[in-house]
Amino acid sequence: MPAFLEVQNLVKSFGSNTVVKGVNFAFDKGEFISLLGPSGCGKTTILRMIAGFERPTSGAIRVDGDDITHLKPNQRKLGMVFQAYALFPNMTVGENIAFGLKIAGMPADQRRARVDEMLKLIGLPGFEKRYPYEMSGGQQQRVALARAIAPKPRLLLLDEPLSALDAKIRVSLREEIRAIQRDLGITTVFVTHDQEEAMSISDRIVVMNAGNIEQLGAAHDIYNRPATRFVATFVGQLNTLPAGLLPGATGERAIRPELISLAPRPETDLTLTGTIADLHFLGSVQRLRVDVGGTLLNIDTFNNQTKPLQRGDTVTLHLAQKDLLTLGA
Amino acid sequence: MPAFLEVQNLVKSFGSNTVVKGVNFAFDKGEFISLLGPSGCGKTTILRMIAGFERPTSGAIRVDGDDITHLKPNQRKLGMVFQAYALFPNMTVGENIAFGLKIAGMPADQRRARVDEMLKLIGLPGFEKRYPYEMSGGQQQRVALARAIAPKPRLLLLDEPLSALDAKIRVSLREEIRAIQRDLGITTVFVTHDQEEAMSISDRIVVMNAGNIEQLGAAHDIYNRPATRFVATFVGQLNTLPAGLLPGATGERAIRPELISLAPRPETDLTLTGTIADLHFLGSVQRLRVDVGGTLLNIDTFNNQTKPLQRGDTVTLHLAQKDLLTLGA
Amino acid sequence: MKSQKFWAWLVFALGAAYFIIPLAATFEFSLRMRRGEYSFDAYASVFSDPQFAASFTYSVIVGLFTIVVGILVVVPAVYFVRLRMPWLRPFMEFVTLLPLVIPALVLVYGYIRLYGSSSLIPFTGSVFGTNILLTCAYVTLAMPYMYRAVDNGMRTIDIGTLTEAAQIMGANQLQIIGKIILPNILVAILSGAFLTFAIVIGEFTIASLLNRPAFGPYLVGIGTNRAYEPAALAIISFIITWGAMGMINVLGRFAPRTSARTD
């Protein structure tokens, strides 16, 4: 099966500033793909080139075998959700969702049926007469999603759709988006700078930095087997163990905070002793900062009701040789 | 020792709308206190009454034994940090920090020494000639903190100082604020709607709802022994177990997601069987949603490299009778 | 706190007095035509003057043309500049401020030179041509207000993202302007239009230089020849403009809440 979404040697320069430096990737139909990276890494520019809002300096973009590189945005048959909702303020929710259908020339009764179907899908049945300003941010963004998928686009593009929302709504809406995407089987490209968001939602993640792809893979792979130092530090938290801290280690090693525990586990084969320099109770997780011979290590443990720890306590840390990462360049 | 900050029967009405309904609390010198609650719960109004920007409808506020209820804001000798930084844009960092000292009539050479000391404290030495617009949000907020504490106020008021910042900076700055507060021993009142923030930073937390105090205590107490249903659901995540799901339970019970595990622990004495309905890899934590006889339970487990779980897997859940919460009204 | 409130109210009262006292005095005076008692004789005298109706009608018609031309020039210009050439915005702001600060006289002299009876396009040679010239001058004069109203309107909606949202759903340029942009800045356009109208009704200098029978020159003519009628006319034109301003507010209230308004 050939790839459904294919990007070949994509380059974009603004004047002398090259923000996308020859990017290649290919994804299958129905995949949920995240472009993850810090601001300025080129992820948004790639999305905007797929949408047609930016013209690539060189390279090609193919969807389902069609070369769409030089089509206008309104000829590409894509759906997009924007960070700022971008609902048409003069139209009701129903008119917003029907907009793309109307442009495509769908008859009024079919449109009405499709709008009802979409409203049910996003959990807002009966909202078609409301205006956007009468709704919360989360509701507006769900309508924007419905509007984008109503005309059955070949590809759904999501440009940081959650970043304007509150933390709690952000989490629930991302799960909802993922569920709808899975139901419809629509190939989706999601741009975000939030690594937790990307990991929780994606089939595969493209980690970008300075216009290049640093790593491409499933969340589990990227988190546990980071290909570069950039990926290791950008995705998740990391403790750096200087050479000499661990007996027998010849160089610097790194380890995730949750892979250090206060009690031995079946697989742990190394121990360190230190004192608690600081501790933060975060609810389900308690974050300790332990001073081991001058090196501060972050350790995540689950909330434990029985014996509260104190600053200054001496603790023994257990970790496993196999969990240590060696960071490259 | 009498209380250092005391609020007695504090009431505030705007017209017919009573937003603070007779609040009482007393705190010791050097405590870090959070006022936590959803928007509209009255927490900000209490802070603004302590600062003197709102006049209480009735009740009294005492600091170090002085009744300050009817003083003007500029007579109270307090320090405050605002959500929107509120640095004076026409002044350099140094002039901003020296502003309060100058108003208080401190001689120029002492002012200069104090500004230097403050800049060192917030980790921005050499920044005194910069203008606020040349700095990042996190740096500006640190300067705002320095400006607030430079005149050695009796009380430091923090009005959601972190909510305009990015997630990563938010976490590091809150730790920094806590460290500085501990060093100086300055009594601090922190207003936030973010329960994780409040739990990680506070000596004691005042959980508010609809103008009343729901619970007052340390983070550990509030999380593990919530006094009311509101506190239990607002602070942290919670699974509700309907009557009949657990053998022998006569009513509804609740449990935190991290107190359900996939492997038995020494204290677990109950088991449930279910299938994985959904799973989200969040990096250090993996969040499972397990379907147990139609009830969806959220379970947090730490990232485990060895055997990735799949949707549809059948799992056995282990929990302890002693971890179950019975929710009141 | 108390003293601040006092000062605030004082400032407010002074501001109001600044406008209301002259207005009240004018109104009172306009009622004194009949000796010894108040009457509306001055108003009757104004309304019975056929020149009043003629000049007012003329100004209304010129005002409507000015509005139409102004909208056709300003809306696409603001849209394209905001969307495609944002670096041109400071220049546009500067250009559209010019009519405020260049004495209207300069423009009229320029127009007369350009389009005078001896020039290539002798606009001032015919009544029709002069009317066109007058409309052009008024479009220029009203430009700062129309531009600001439309620009403020487009500021409150994110035209860039709305345009992209419509494009990706297949809409073309015409559909975007007609179905998305225009409906969302309607209130702003109307507010610009009413301001334009009010300005045209009261304008004197250009109309009199071009020797057109407009309402402004009629007003001044009466003002120098009669005693009580000018006061009555002043009150009448105040009511007209007040009505136009009120209309903006009412329309603003009826429009959907997100529809852009000038701030």
Add this chain to the structure above:
Amino acid sequence: MKSQKFWAWLVFALGAAYFIIPLAATFEFSLRMRRGEYSFDAYASVFSDPQFAASFTYSVIVGLFTIVVGILVVVPAVYFVRLRMPWLRPFMEFVTLLPLVIPALVLVYGYIRLYGSSSLIPFTGSVFGTNILLTCAYVTLAMPYMYRAVDNGMRTIDIGTLTEAAQIMGANQLQIIGKIILPNILVAILSGAFLTFAIVIGEFTIASLLNRPAFGPYLVGIGTNRAYEPAALAIISFIITWGAMGMINVLGRFAPRTSARTD
């Protein structure tokens, strides 16, 4: 994309032509006083007229007074309304728009009634009184611009929070306005001041009704009696106003970046 760019440029070119062609024509004409060749004779003639210097000086002085009075009225009013009575803002906006739409004539009639030689405060009875009246009228006329400039300036800084931040550090009302508010809206105030100045320099109607020797009436007087001098004068007053506008931009660039500017 290509065609959009073309249209955008066309709109831009038309807009520019609208202002630049009359200006160029006026300039060209102003050089033709000497038959058969271009010369600055018309300018020499203007500058040698003692009335030019006298009327220009008069207008400059009135302009400066207008600015001072305008700032003293507008800045505290805007500050208190924004801070203590935000519900009054729509009303303020409406009131400050009135001078734009009430024909200047109405105000002047009102003032003459109120302060005429037979009234309680006979301002128009003396030259000094009439000058005060003229300044008041100009403050009113410039109010919409001054108000908007200052209001925009205060919008870009969060005066509420800045005021509270200064208060909690012990500052009193005077220190807050002097050390925090004024320095931050200086550019906005200057921009309002220059606009006011430009308006006063070019104003004709009120000055001529009050019979003051201002620059506007002088301009019109010359315009109806001479051929080439008006064109030269038009160019001169354009340069003056252009200079004032340019000054705003330059000052805006020198001010600290966060200092408020009108948008």
